[in-house]
Amino acid sequence: MCGVPSGRVHNLINIAVYAVSASGVLIASSQGVVAVTPAQALYFTLAYAAGTFLLSPDLDLAEGNVNSKRYWGVLGFLWAPYGMIFSHRGLSHTWLLGPLTRLAYLAIMVGIVVGLISVFLPGVRLPTLPQSINFPELWPTLLPPLLGYYLSQWLHLIADGVRPDHGMRHGMRKIRKRF
Ligand SMILES: [Zn+2]
Numbered sequence: 335m336c337g338v339p340s341g342r343v344h345n346l347i348n349i350a351v352y353a354v355s356a357s358g359v360l361i362a363s364s365q366g367v368v369a370v371t372p373a374q375a376l377y378f379t380l381a382y383a384a385g386t387f388l389l390s391p392d393l394d395l396a397e398g399n400v401n402s403k404r405y406w407g408v409l410g411f412l413w414a415p416y417g418m419i420f421s422h423r424g425l426s427h428t429w430l431l432g433p434l435t436r437l438a439y440l441a442i443m444v445g446i447v448v449g450l451i452s453v454f455l456p457g458v459r460l461p462t463l464p465q466s467i468n469f470p471e472l473w474p475t476l477l478p479p480l481l482g483y484y485l486s487q488w489l490h491l492i493a494d495g496v497r498p499d500h501g502m503r504h505g506m507r508k509i510r511k512r513f
Contacts, residue, residue, distance in 0.1 A: 341401025
């Protein structure tokens, strides 16, 4: 390996930063400095945990065996194509687009599974998306999980020594090479 932190080290860093920032937020909210609702704290925490354990940038190694793939259990194989598409520490390890590639990939996977269920098990009632989405109203709900997810990803990138402008210099070159 080339001296980058292992999955276990990434997990420990993210857990430590979570513990420190959660205590900070708890103290700040008890002093009335910030106002965080229990729901916002929960969404932030869930997204942060998902970003740390299930949607790590190192899924770009999922064609092999990597920590974050193992957390998916029997569903781990679903990430193998992601690992084949994205070269290690390329676009997957960029600050803005990288985390989005995993969300988009996950959405496609969920879409395929839902599609298969509706074809083969037409009797199963699947949850439907709301007809209209009011973004200004949703913003307070969306912001905490978005922050939690991106923060977990950025800590990984910082620990890897990846700079925020990595996407411009490195990622684009990698994409061009691949497609
Ligand atoms: Zn990494």
